Amino acid sequence: MKTPTRSEPESGAASNFLREIVERDRAQGKHGGRVVTRFPPEPNGYPHIGHAKSICLNFGLARDFGGVCHLRMDDTNPETEEMEYVEAIQRDIKWLGFDWGDKLFFASDYYERLYEFAEQLIREGKAYVCSLSEEEFRTQYRGTVTEPGKPSPYRNRTVDENLDLLRRMRAGEFPDGAHVLRAKIDMSNPNMKMRDWPLVRIRHASHYRAGNKWCIYPLYDFAHCLSDLIEGITHSICTLEFESNRELYDWIVEAVGAKDPNNRPHQYEFARLNLSYTMMSKRKLLQLVETKTVAGWDDPRMPTLSGMRRRGYTPEAIRELCDRVGVAKNNSIVDLALLEHLLREDLDKKSPRVMGVLKPLRVVIESIEKGKVEEFDAPLWPAEMDRAGSRKLPFSREIFIERDDFMENPPKDYHRLAPGREVRLRHAYVIKCERVVKNEAGEITEIVCTHDPASRGEAAASGKRVKGTIHWVSAAHAFECEVRLYDRLFLAEAPGSLEDTAKELNPLSLQTLRAKLEPSLAASKAGDRVQFERLGFFFADPVDSKDGAPIFNRTVGLKDSWAKAAAKTAESTPTKEPKAEAKKEKAPAKEAEKKELSAEAKALVAAHDLAPADAALLTEEPALRALFDSALSAGAPA
RNA sequence: UCCGGUGUCGUCCAAGGGCAGGACGGAGGACUUUGAAUCCUCUAAUCGUGGUUCGAAUCCACGCGCCGGAACCA
Numbered sequence: 001m002k003t004p005t006r007s008e009p010e011s012g013a014a015s016n017f018l019r020e021i022v023e024r025d026r027a028q029g030k031h032g033g034r035v036v037t038r039f040p041p042e043p044n045g046y047p048h049i050g051h052a053k054s055i056c057l058n059f060g061l062a063r064d065f066g067g068v069c070h071l072r073m074d075d076t077n078p079e080t081e082e083m084e085y086v087e088a089i090q091r092d093i094k095w096l097g098f099d100w101g102d103k104l105f106f107a108s109d110y111y112e113r114l115y116e117f118a119e120q121l122i123r124e125g126k127a128y129v130c131s132l133s134e135e136e137f138r139t140q141y142r143g144t145v146t147e148p149g150k151p152s153p154y155r156n157r158t159v160d161e162n163l164d165l166l167r168r169m170r171a172g173e174f175p176d177g178a179h180v181l182r183a184k185i186d187m188s189n190p191n192m193k194m195r196d197w198p199l200v201r202i203r204h205a206s207h208y209r210a211g212n213k214w215c216i217y218p219l220y221d222f223a224h225c226l227s228d229l230i231e232g233i234t235h236s237i238c239t240l241e242f243e244s245n246r247e248l249y250d251w252i253v254e255a256v257g258a259k260d261p262n263n264r265p266h267q268y269e270f271a272r273l274n275l276s277y278t279m280m281s282k283r284k285l286l287q288l289v290e291t292k293t294v295a296g297w298d299d300p301r302m303p304t305l306s307g308m309r310r311r312g313y314t315p316e317a318i319r320e321l322c323d324r325v326g327v328a329k330n331n332s333i334v335d336l337a338l339l340e341h342l343l344r345e346d347l348d349k350k351s352p353r354v355m356g357v358l359k360p361l362r363v364v365i366e367s368i369e370k371g372k373v374e375e376f377d378a379p380l381w382p383a384e385m386d387r388a389g390s391r392k393l394p395f396s397r398e399i400f401i402e403r404d405d406f407m408e409n410p411p412k413d414y415h416r417l418a419p420g421r422e423v424r425l426r427h428a429y430v431i432k433c434e435r436v437v438k439n440e441a442g443e444i445t446e447i448v449c450t451h452d453p454a455s456r457g458e459a460a461a462s463g464k465r466v467k468g469t470i471h472w473v474s475a476a477h478a479f480e481c482e483v484r485l486y487d488r489l490f491l492a493e494a495p496g497s498l499e500d501t502a503k504e505l506n507p508l509s510l511q512t513l514r515a516k517l518e519p520s521l522a523a524s525k526a527g528d529r530v531q532f533e534r535l536g537f538f539f540a541d542p543v544d545s546k547d548g549a550p551i552f553n554r555t556v557g558l559k560d561s562w563a564k565a566a567a568k569t570a571e572s573t574p575t576k577e578p579k580a581e582a583k584k585e586k587a588p589a590k591e592a593e594k595k596e597l598s599a600e601a602k603a604l605v606a607a608h609d610l611a612p613a614d615a616a617l618l619t620e621e622p623a624l625r626a627l628f629d630s631a632l633s634a635g636a637p638a
Numbered sequence: 639u640c641c642g643g644u645g646u647c648g649u650c651c652a653a654g655g656g657c658a659g660g661a662c663g664g665a666g667g668a669c670u671u672u673g674a675a676u677c678c679u680c681u682a683a684u685c686g687u688g689g690u691u692c693g694a695a696u697c698c699a700c701g702c703g704c705c706g707g708a709a710c711c712a
Contacts, residue, residue: 016651044711146640198710220712337662353672425671426672428671534674558672
């Protein structure tokens with residue numbers, strides 16, 4: 001029997017176990033019906049797409065249940081935190097579309113109150129100052145995961161002694177590590193977090209915000225739950241790795257006097273977002289920045305919100321992803337293809353269509369007289385969108401087309417230009433390839449065509465039907481412009497396994513080229529979005545673009561079923577007998593997997609000049625790959 | 639190994655004793671002056687073994703796999 005407590009989405013977001021908990025709590029009148037959540041980042045790095053899920057969850061829950069969501073900087077570690085990160089966090093949350101109103105807080109503002117709680121715990125016999133070194137405690141007292149620990153020799157200090165020591169810790173009388181304040185719980189508890197976990201440590205370090213006021217700093221388990229308590233948080237949502245901290249959370253909150261479980265914060269855990277081909281470790285992202293492997297936290301290849309923003313991702317697409325991936329307690333890796341799908345879906349509505357040729361091939365249309373210039377009025381939106389707007393498109397005897405749009409010996413189902421074949425130039429004429437011009441090296445330098453004057457323009461005057469339509473730019477009018485083609489930063493589907501992230505990088509993650517764009521694009525301003533027809537969605541780089549000299553980032557390519565099919569036949573064509581047999585036996589599921597691996601293999605070929613077969617082997621044999629990688633790092637020639 | 643968590647189409651998420659469903663991906667097709675978009679069709683799963691029950695993804699038992707926890711990080 002279905003119970004009426006099950007929720008239907010009120011706002012687009014599908015239901016999940018956390019929404020159900022909030023609904024149930026509200027129905028039961030817990031917390032007086034209030035809903036107060038919080039997003040508690042530590043300002044030690046730029047927020048990434050994984051944080052976006054937490055942001056959407058916390059702010060979304062508050063929005064949908066008439067509550068509020070606080071933004072609280074969880075800044076308890078003076079050694080890693082900086083104002084730059086605080087600012088980045090605020091900027092990115094706003095960009096994502098959420099608002100904390102006046103509810104901006106800092107754990108560092110609570111240091112005095114946390115200190116008072118510490119004294120209170122001591123007075124009530126629930127905490128003590130331990131003078132064991134970190135190593136002594138770990139090796140001699142803490143026990144192991146399978147064996148209980150034993151009490152610290154300092155566990156039974158008197159209240160007065162503990163108070164005196166804590167005050168002198170605060171006063172700066174002791175060096176780092178000399179003493180630590182511990183919760184007095186249970187050294188034989190099977191949960192290690194309950195074995196007299198440290199609450200406050202000595203650290204003679206200047207804090208980015210508190211300055212030199214303190215030389216003792218609260219630890220996460222002490223600061224976080226009490227900050228929640230101070231702010232009246234009702235639902236404290238965090239990720240799975242904090243599950244065993246929850247018992248300590250409850251213990252501390254209750255120990256300082258919040259006895260009513262219906263009226264104090266509770267912690268709930270969910271599985272963080274992981275994306276294929278993406279790494280979320282803040283530590284490793286910082287490493288990429290510090291080693292200048294990428295241009296900065298906002299490098300368009302970074303999974304940071306600032307990087308994705310600069311690449312051209314939209315907050316709508318990211319929010320939609322967070323809604324669509326759901327909330328559960330299952331560790332999982334979401335397919336990057338889903339995000340790209342949602343991105344295209346959003347960009348499709350926002351990007352006027354224009355033309356640009358990335359890798360130009362000159363075409364001379366000999367049936368058009370020299371010096372003649374025609375102008376087409378070309379719509380900016382596809383006809384089915386029924387949307388106003390157009391731009392002028394000059395056309396002349398010499399144009400550029402994409403190199404990929406011509407093949408001298410095309411396969412049967414190639415719809416583009418080839419000797420003797422016809423294609424339509426988008427918004428213009430049908431042309432026919434008459435001959436190919438090559439240089440001494442045998443490379444194609446130019447294509448000579450004729451055009452069909454009756455096929456002019458948008459309306460199909462001649463009624464002529466050709467299979468292919470290609471984009472082009474008039475050579476004399478082309479606007480030459482820098483275009484940056486971005487691809488996934490990492491080769492592996494689940495990067496992060498190697499300590500040295502540099503070895504996991506995709507050598508083709510950025511290609512910079514000089515493209516020939518239609519002249520209307522010369523007026524582009526930073527932040528403009530366009531679709532280069534048949535190529536992808538592009539975004540005028542908000543940092544490097546200048547007036548009259550925009551730089552276009554490829555946000556995401558268009559789906560390309562031709563390229564996909566072509567890649568597949570290329571893969572199967574050179575296959576020899578024995579391999580063909582092996583392939584036949586493979587389940588269809590295995591096939592998709594194989595294709596991904598071969599993309600990785602291709603990159604290996606490009607990066608290290610390997611034979612394709614060797615590269616394939618490397619990608620299929622993790623042990624071999626590890627050997628290869630370590631040989632590489634040892635300086636072996638690759 | 640101890641504690642905690644978790645196992646459902648290739649991927650992510652639903653189904654809370656009663657028709658295993660959606661999205662992405664993949665395959666095929668329609669349409670097409672973007673090999674895009676759109677539309678249609680198809681594809682494909684309950685970790686295992688017992689048990690309870692008219693009926694089990696769901697409840698019980700025993701296994702197995704994966705993840706997290708033993709920082710004076712968060």
